[in-house]
Amino acid sequence: MQAKGFERTRFPVLLLAVLAAALPGWGQSQTGQVSGIVVDPAGASVAGARVQLVHVLSRNTREFVSEATGSFVFPNLFAGEYNLTVERAGFQTYRQSGIVVSPSERVDLRRIELQIGDLATAIEVSAEAARVQTASSERSGFINPVQVETMPNRGRDYLGLLRLMPGVVDTSDRNAPGEAGAPQVNGGQAGQFLVTLDGVPNQDVGFVGGSGFITPSVDAIGEVRVMLNGSQAEFGARSGGQMSVSIKSGSRDFHGSAYYFWRHEIFNANAWNNNRLGVTKPRYRYKNPGYTIGGPVIIPGTGFNRDRNKLFFFVSHDMLLRNSSAVSTMTFPTEAERNGNFSESYDSVTARLITLRDPTTGSPIAGNRLPQ
Numbered sequence: 001m002q003a004k005g006f007e008r009t010r011f012p013v014l015l016l017a018v019l020a021a022a023l024p025g026w027g028q029s030q031t032g033q034v035s036g037i038v039v040d041p042a043g044a045s046v047a048g049a050r051v052q053l054v055h056v057l058s059r060n061t062r063e064f065v066s067e068a069t070g071s072f073v074f075p076n077l078f079a080g081e082y083n084l085t086v087e088r089a090g091f092q093t094y095r096q097s098g099i100v101v102s103p104s105e106r107v108d109l110r111r112i113e114l115q116i117g118d119l120a121t122a123i124e125v126s127a128e129a130a131r132v133q134t135a136s137s138e139r140s141g142f143i144n145p146v147q148v149e150t151m152p153n154r155g156r157d158y159l160g161l162l163r164l165m166p167g168v169v170d171t172s173d174r175n176a177p178g179e180a181g182a183p184q185v186n187g188g189q190a191g192q193f194l195v196t197l198d199g200v201p202n203q204d205v206g207f208v209g210g211s212g213f214i215t216p217s218v219d220a221i222g223e224v225r226v227m228l229n230g231s232q233a234e235f236g237a238r239s240g241g242q243m244s245v246s247i248k249s250g251s252r253d254f255h256g257s258a259y260y261f262w263r264h265e266i267f268n269a270n271a272w273n274n275n276r277l278g279v280t281k282p283r284y285r286y287k288n289p290g291y292t293i294g295g296p297v298i299i300p301g302t303g304f305n306r307d308r309n310k311l312f313f314f315v316s317h318d319m320l321l322r323n324s325s326a327v328s329t330m331t332f333p334t335e336a337e338r339n340g341n342f343s344e345s346y347d348s349v350t351a352r353l354i355t356l357r358d359p360t361t362g363s364p365i366a367g368n369r370l371p372q
Contacts, residue, residue, distance in 0.1 A: 031199075032101040035073040036109035038066045038086055045070030046114060049088040056081040057251040059309045079103045079223050079246050092117035096125040102142050103225045103244045141165045143224040156218050156261065156288060159183065159195070162243065165226050176286070176320065177215035185226075185241035194242040202245070219257060219292050220316035222248040250312030254295035261288040277348075290318035340370030 034053060038046040049066040053074050064072045079102050086094040091114035101107055115123060143161050153160050157174040162183050170183035182193040182203075195202045202214050225244045263286035270281045294314035298305055305311050329348075337345060345354045345368070356365040 031076045031078060032103060032105040032107065033073065033075045033077060034082065034084070034099060034101060034107045034109065035071070036112050038070040038072065038088070038112050038114060040091070040114055041116060043111075043113075046088055046091070049086055049091075049114070052085040052087075053077075054083045054085075056083060057249075058312060059252060059307070061309075077101050078249065084109070086112055086114065087119055088114060089119070091115060091119070093119050093122040094125070095122055098126050102223050103246045104227070105142075105225065141226045143226070145222055148218060148221050148224065153218060155179070158216065158218055158221055158224070158245065159243075161224055162226060168226075182243070188241060192241075195245065196242065197245050198247055199244075216245070216247060217290055217292070217316050217318035219259060219290065220247055220314075220318070222246045247316075248292070248294060248314050250294035250296060250314045252296055252308040254293070256291065256293035258291040259289065262286070273349075287321040288319065289321075290316070292316045340372065342368045342370070 038049045038051070040046050045066075045068065047066055047068045047070060049070070049072075051064045051066060051072045053062045053064075054060070055078070057080055062074055064074060066072045080100075082099040082101060084094075084096040084099060094112060094114055096109070096112075099107060099109070141164070143164055147164065148158075148161060151161060151164065153174075155174040155176045157177045157180070159180070159182055160170070160174045162168045162185075163170055165185070167186040168183050169185075172180035172183070174180055182195055185193055197214060197216065223246045225246075227242045227244070263284060265281045265284040268281055268284060270279075273279075274281065292315065295312065296305055296308040297311035297313055298308075331348070334345075336343075342354060342356050346352060347354055353368070356368050356370065357363060358365055
């Protein structure tokens with residue numbers, strides 16, 4: 001069986017990508033949240049503090065003034081790394097960097113203590129490498145961009161990334177993207193695992209247990225978050241967990257990549273029985289070239305987006321070219337065997353004569369020939 005010239009193209013619509021980068025996202029599994037409480041050295045709430053949150057890649061800035069209780073919250077945040085600055089007259093400036101927000105994650109910075117002093121003096125704090133989930137009861141796992149890019153993934157099927165998570169059972173070989181359905185999580189039934197792509201359910205609702213997934217290139221995936229159990233009500237579509245996949249977005253600078261994956265039967269070992277019978281290796285050709293590019297949207301000759309902090313784009317083009325064949329061995333009776341003559345019928349594995357026996361007595365039939 002051969003399949004030639006099959007091309008899998010994934011072009012995110014530029015207009016939608018631009019709007020998604022420019023406006024707050026309201027998808028249930030696409031955006032995250034950062035919250036905390038500002039207090040003074042005595043532990044009392046600090047109201048009226050100016051809290052600024054900056055997205056590192058896009059330099060997009062959001063501000064919040066702490067409430068009477070000292071609390072602040074930044075909802076609808078796109079996944080990525082953020083820097084936080086807190087200022088209040090009579091206190092030293094507080095800066096925290098390296099705050100990583102993944103899709104649907106609620107990051108609680110807890111108590112931010114301001115020290116008495118001048119605003120010109122700043123306290124620099126690096127975010128914790130590991131955080132304890134206190135904003136919700138969900139138990140989830142996060143696959144970061146480095147793991148997405150470096151994890152061995154023969155078929156380059158993004159659903160194979162789930163094998164990094166505890167409690168996941170995946171028996172599919174995932175030889176190519178889109179050939180198998182979602183795995184089972186924590187003993188959940190097949191088809192009860194929800195996969196979302198940029199906040200949109202990515203499954204055939206009429207056949208949730210099968211494949212039917214849009215299969216973006218692994219190189220186009222920015223982050224993967226897997227909610228294993230204890231999900232909040234907004235994620236209650238299925239009982240077997242949920243996987244939230246986010247596509248990469250553009251940044252202030254232009255970035256791109258190109259790749260070419262190639263499989264060929266010359267790299268494969270032949271089956272032992274094929275070598276014994278002199279059968280050549282089956283044809284196995286698999287080519288997967290592609291590229292990605294992203295950056296700011298700039299209109300030449302105008303001052304539009306001069307600071308590169310408003311509109312961004314990202315494009316991924318992934319091509320899957322396959323040309324393979326498999327050898328199946330079947331046995332058919334010869335003309336002599338159709339006439340009842342099995343005197344030259346040998347076993348293809350042991351090379352021994354196949355002995356015919358009388359079904360009533362179990363004794364060999366003379367000459368290995370059936371009576372006419």
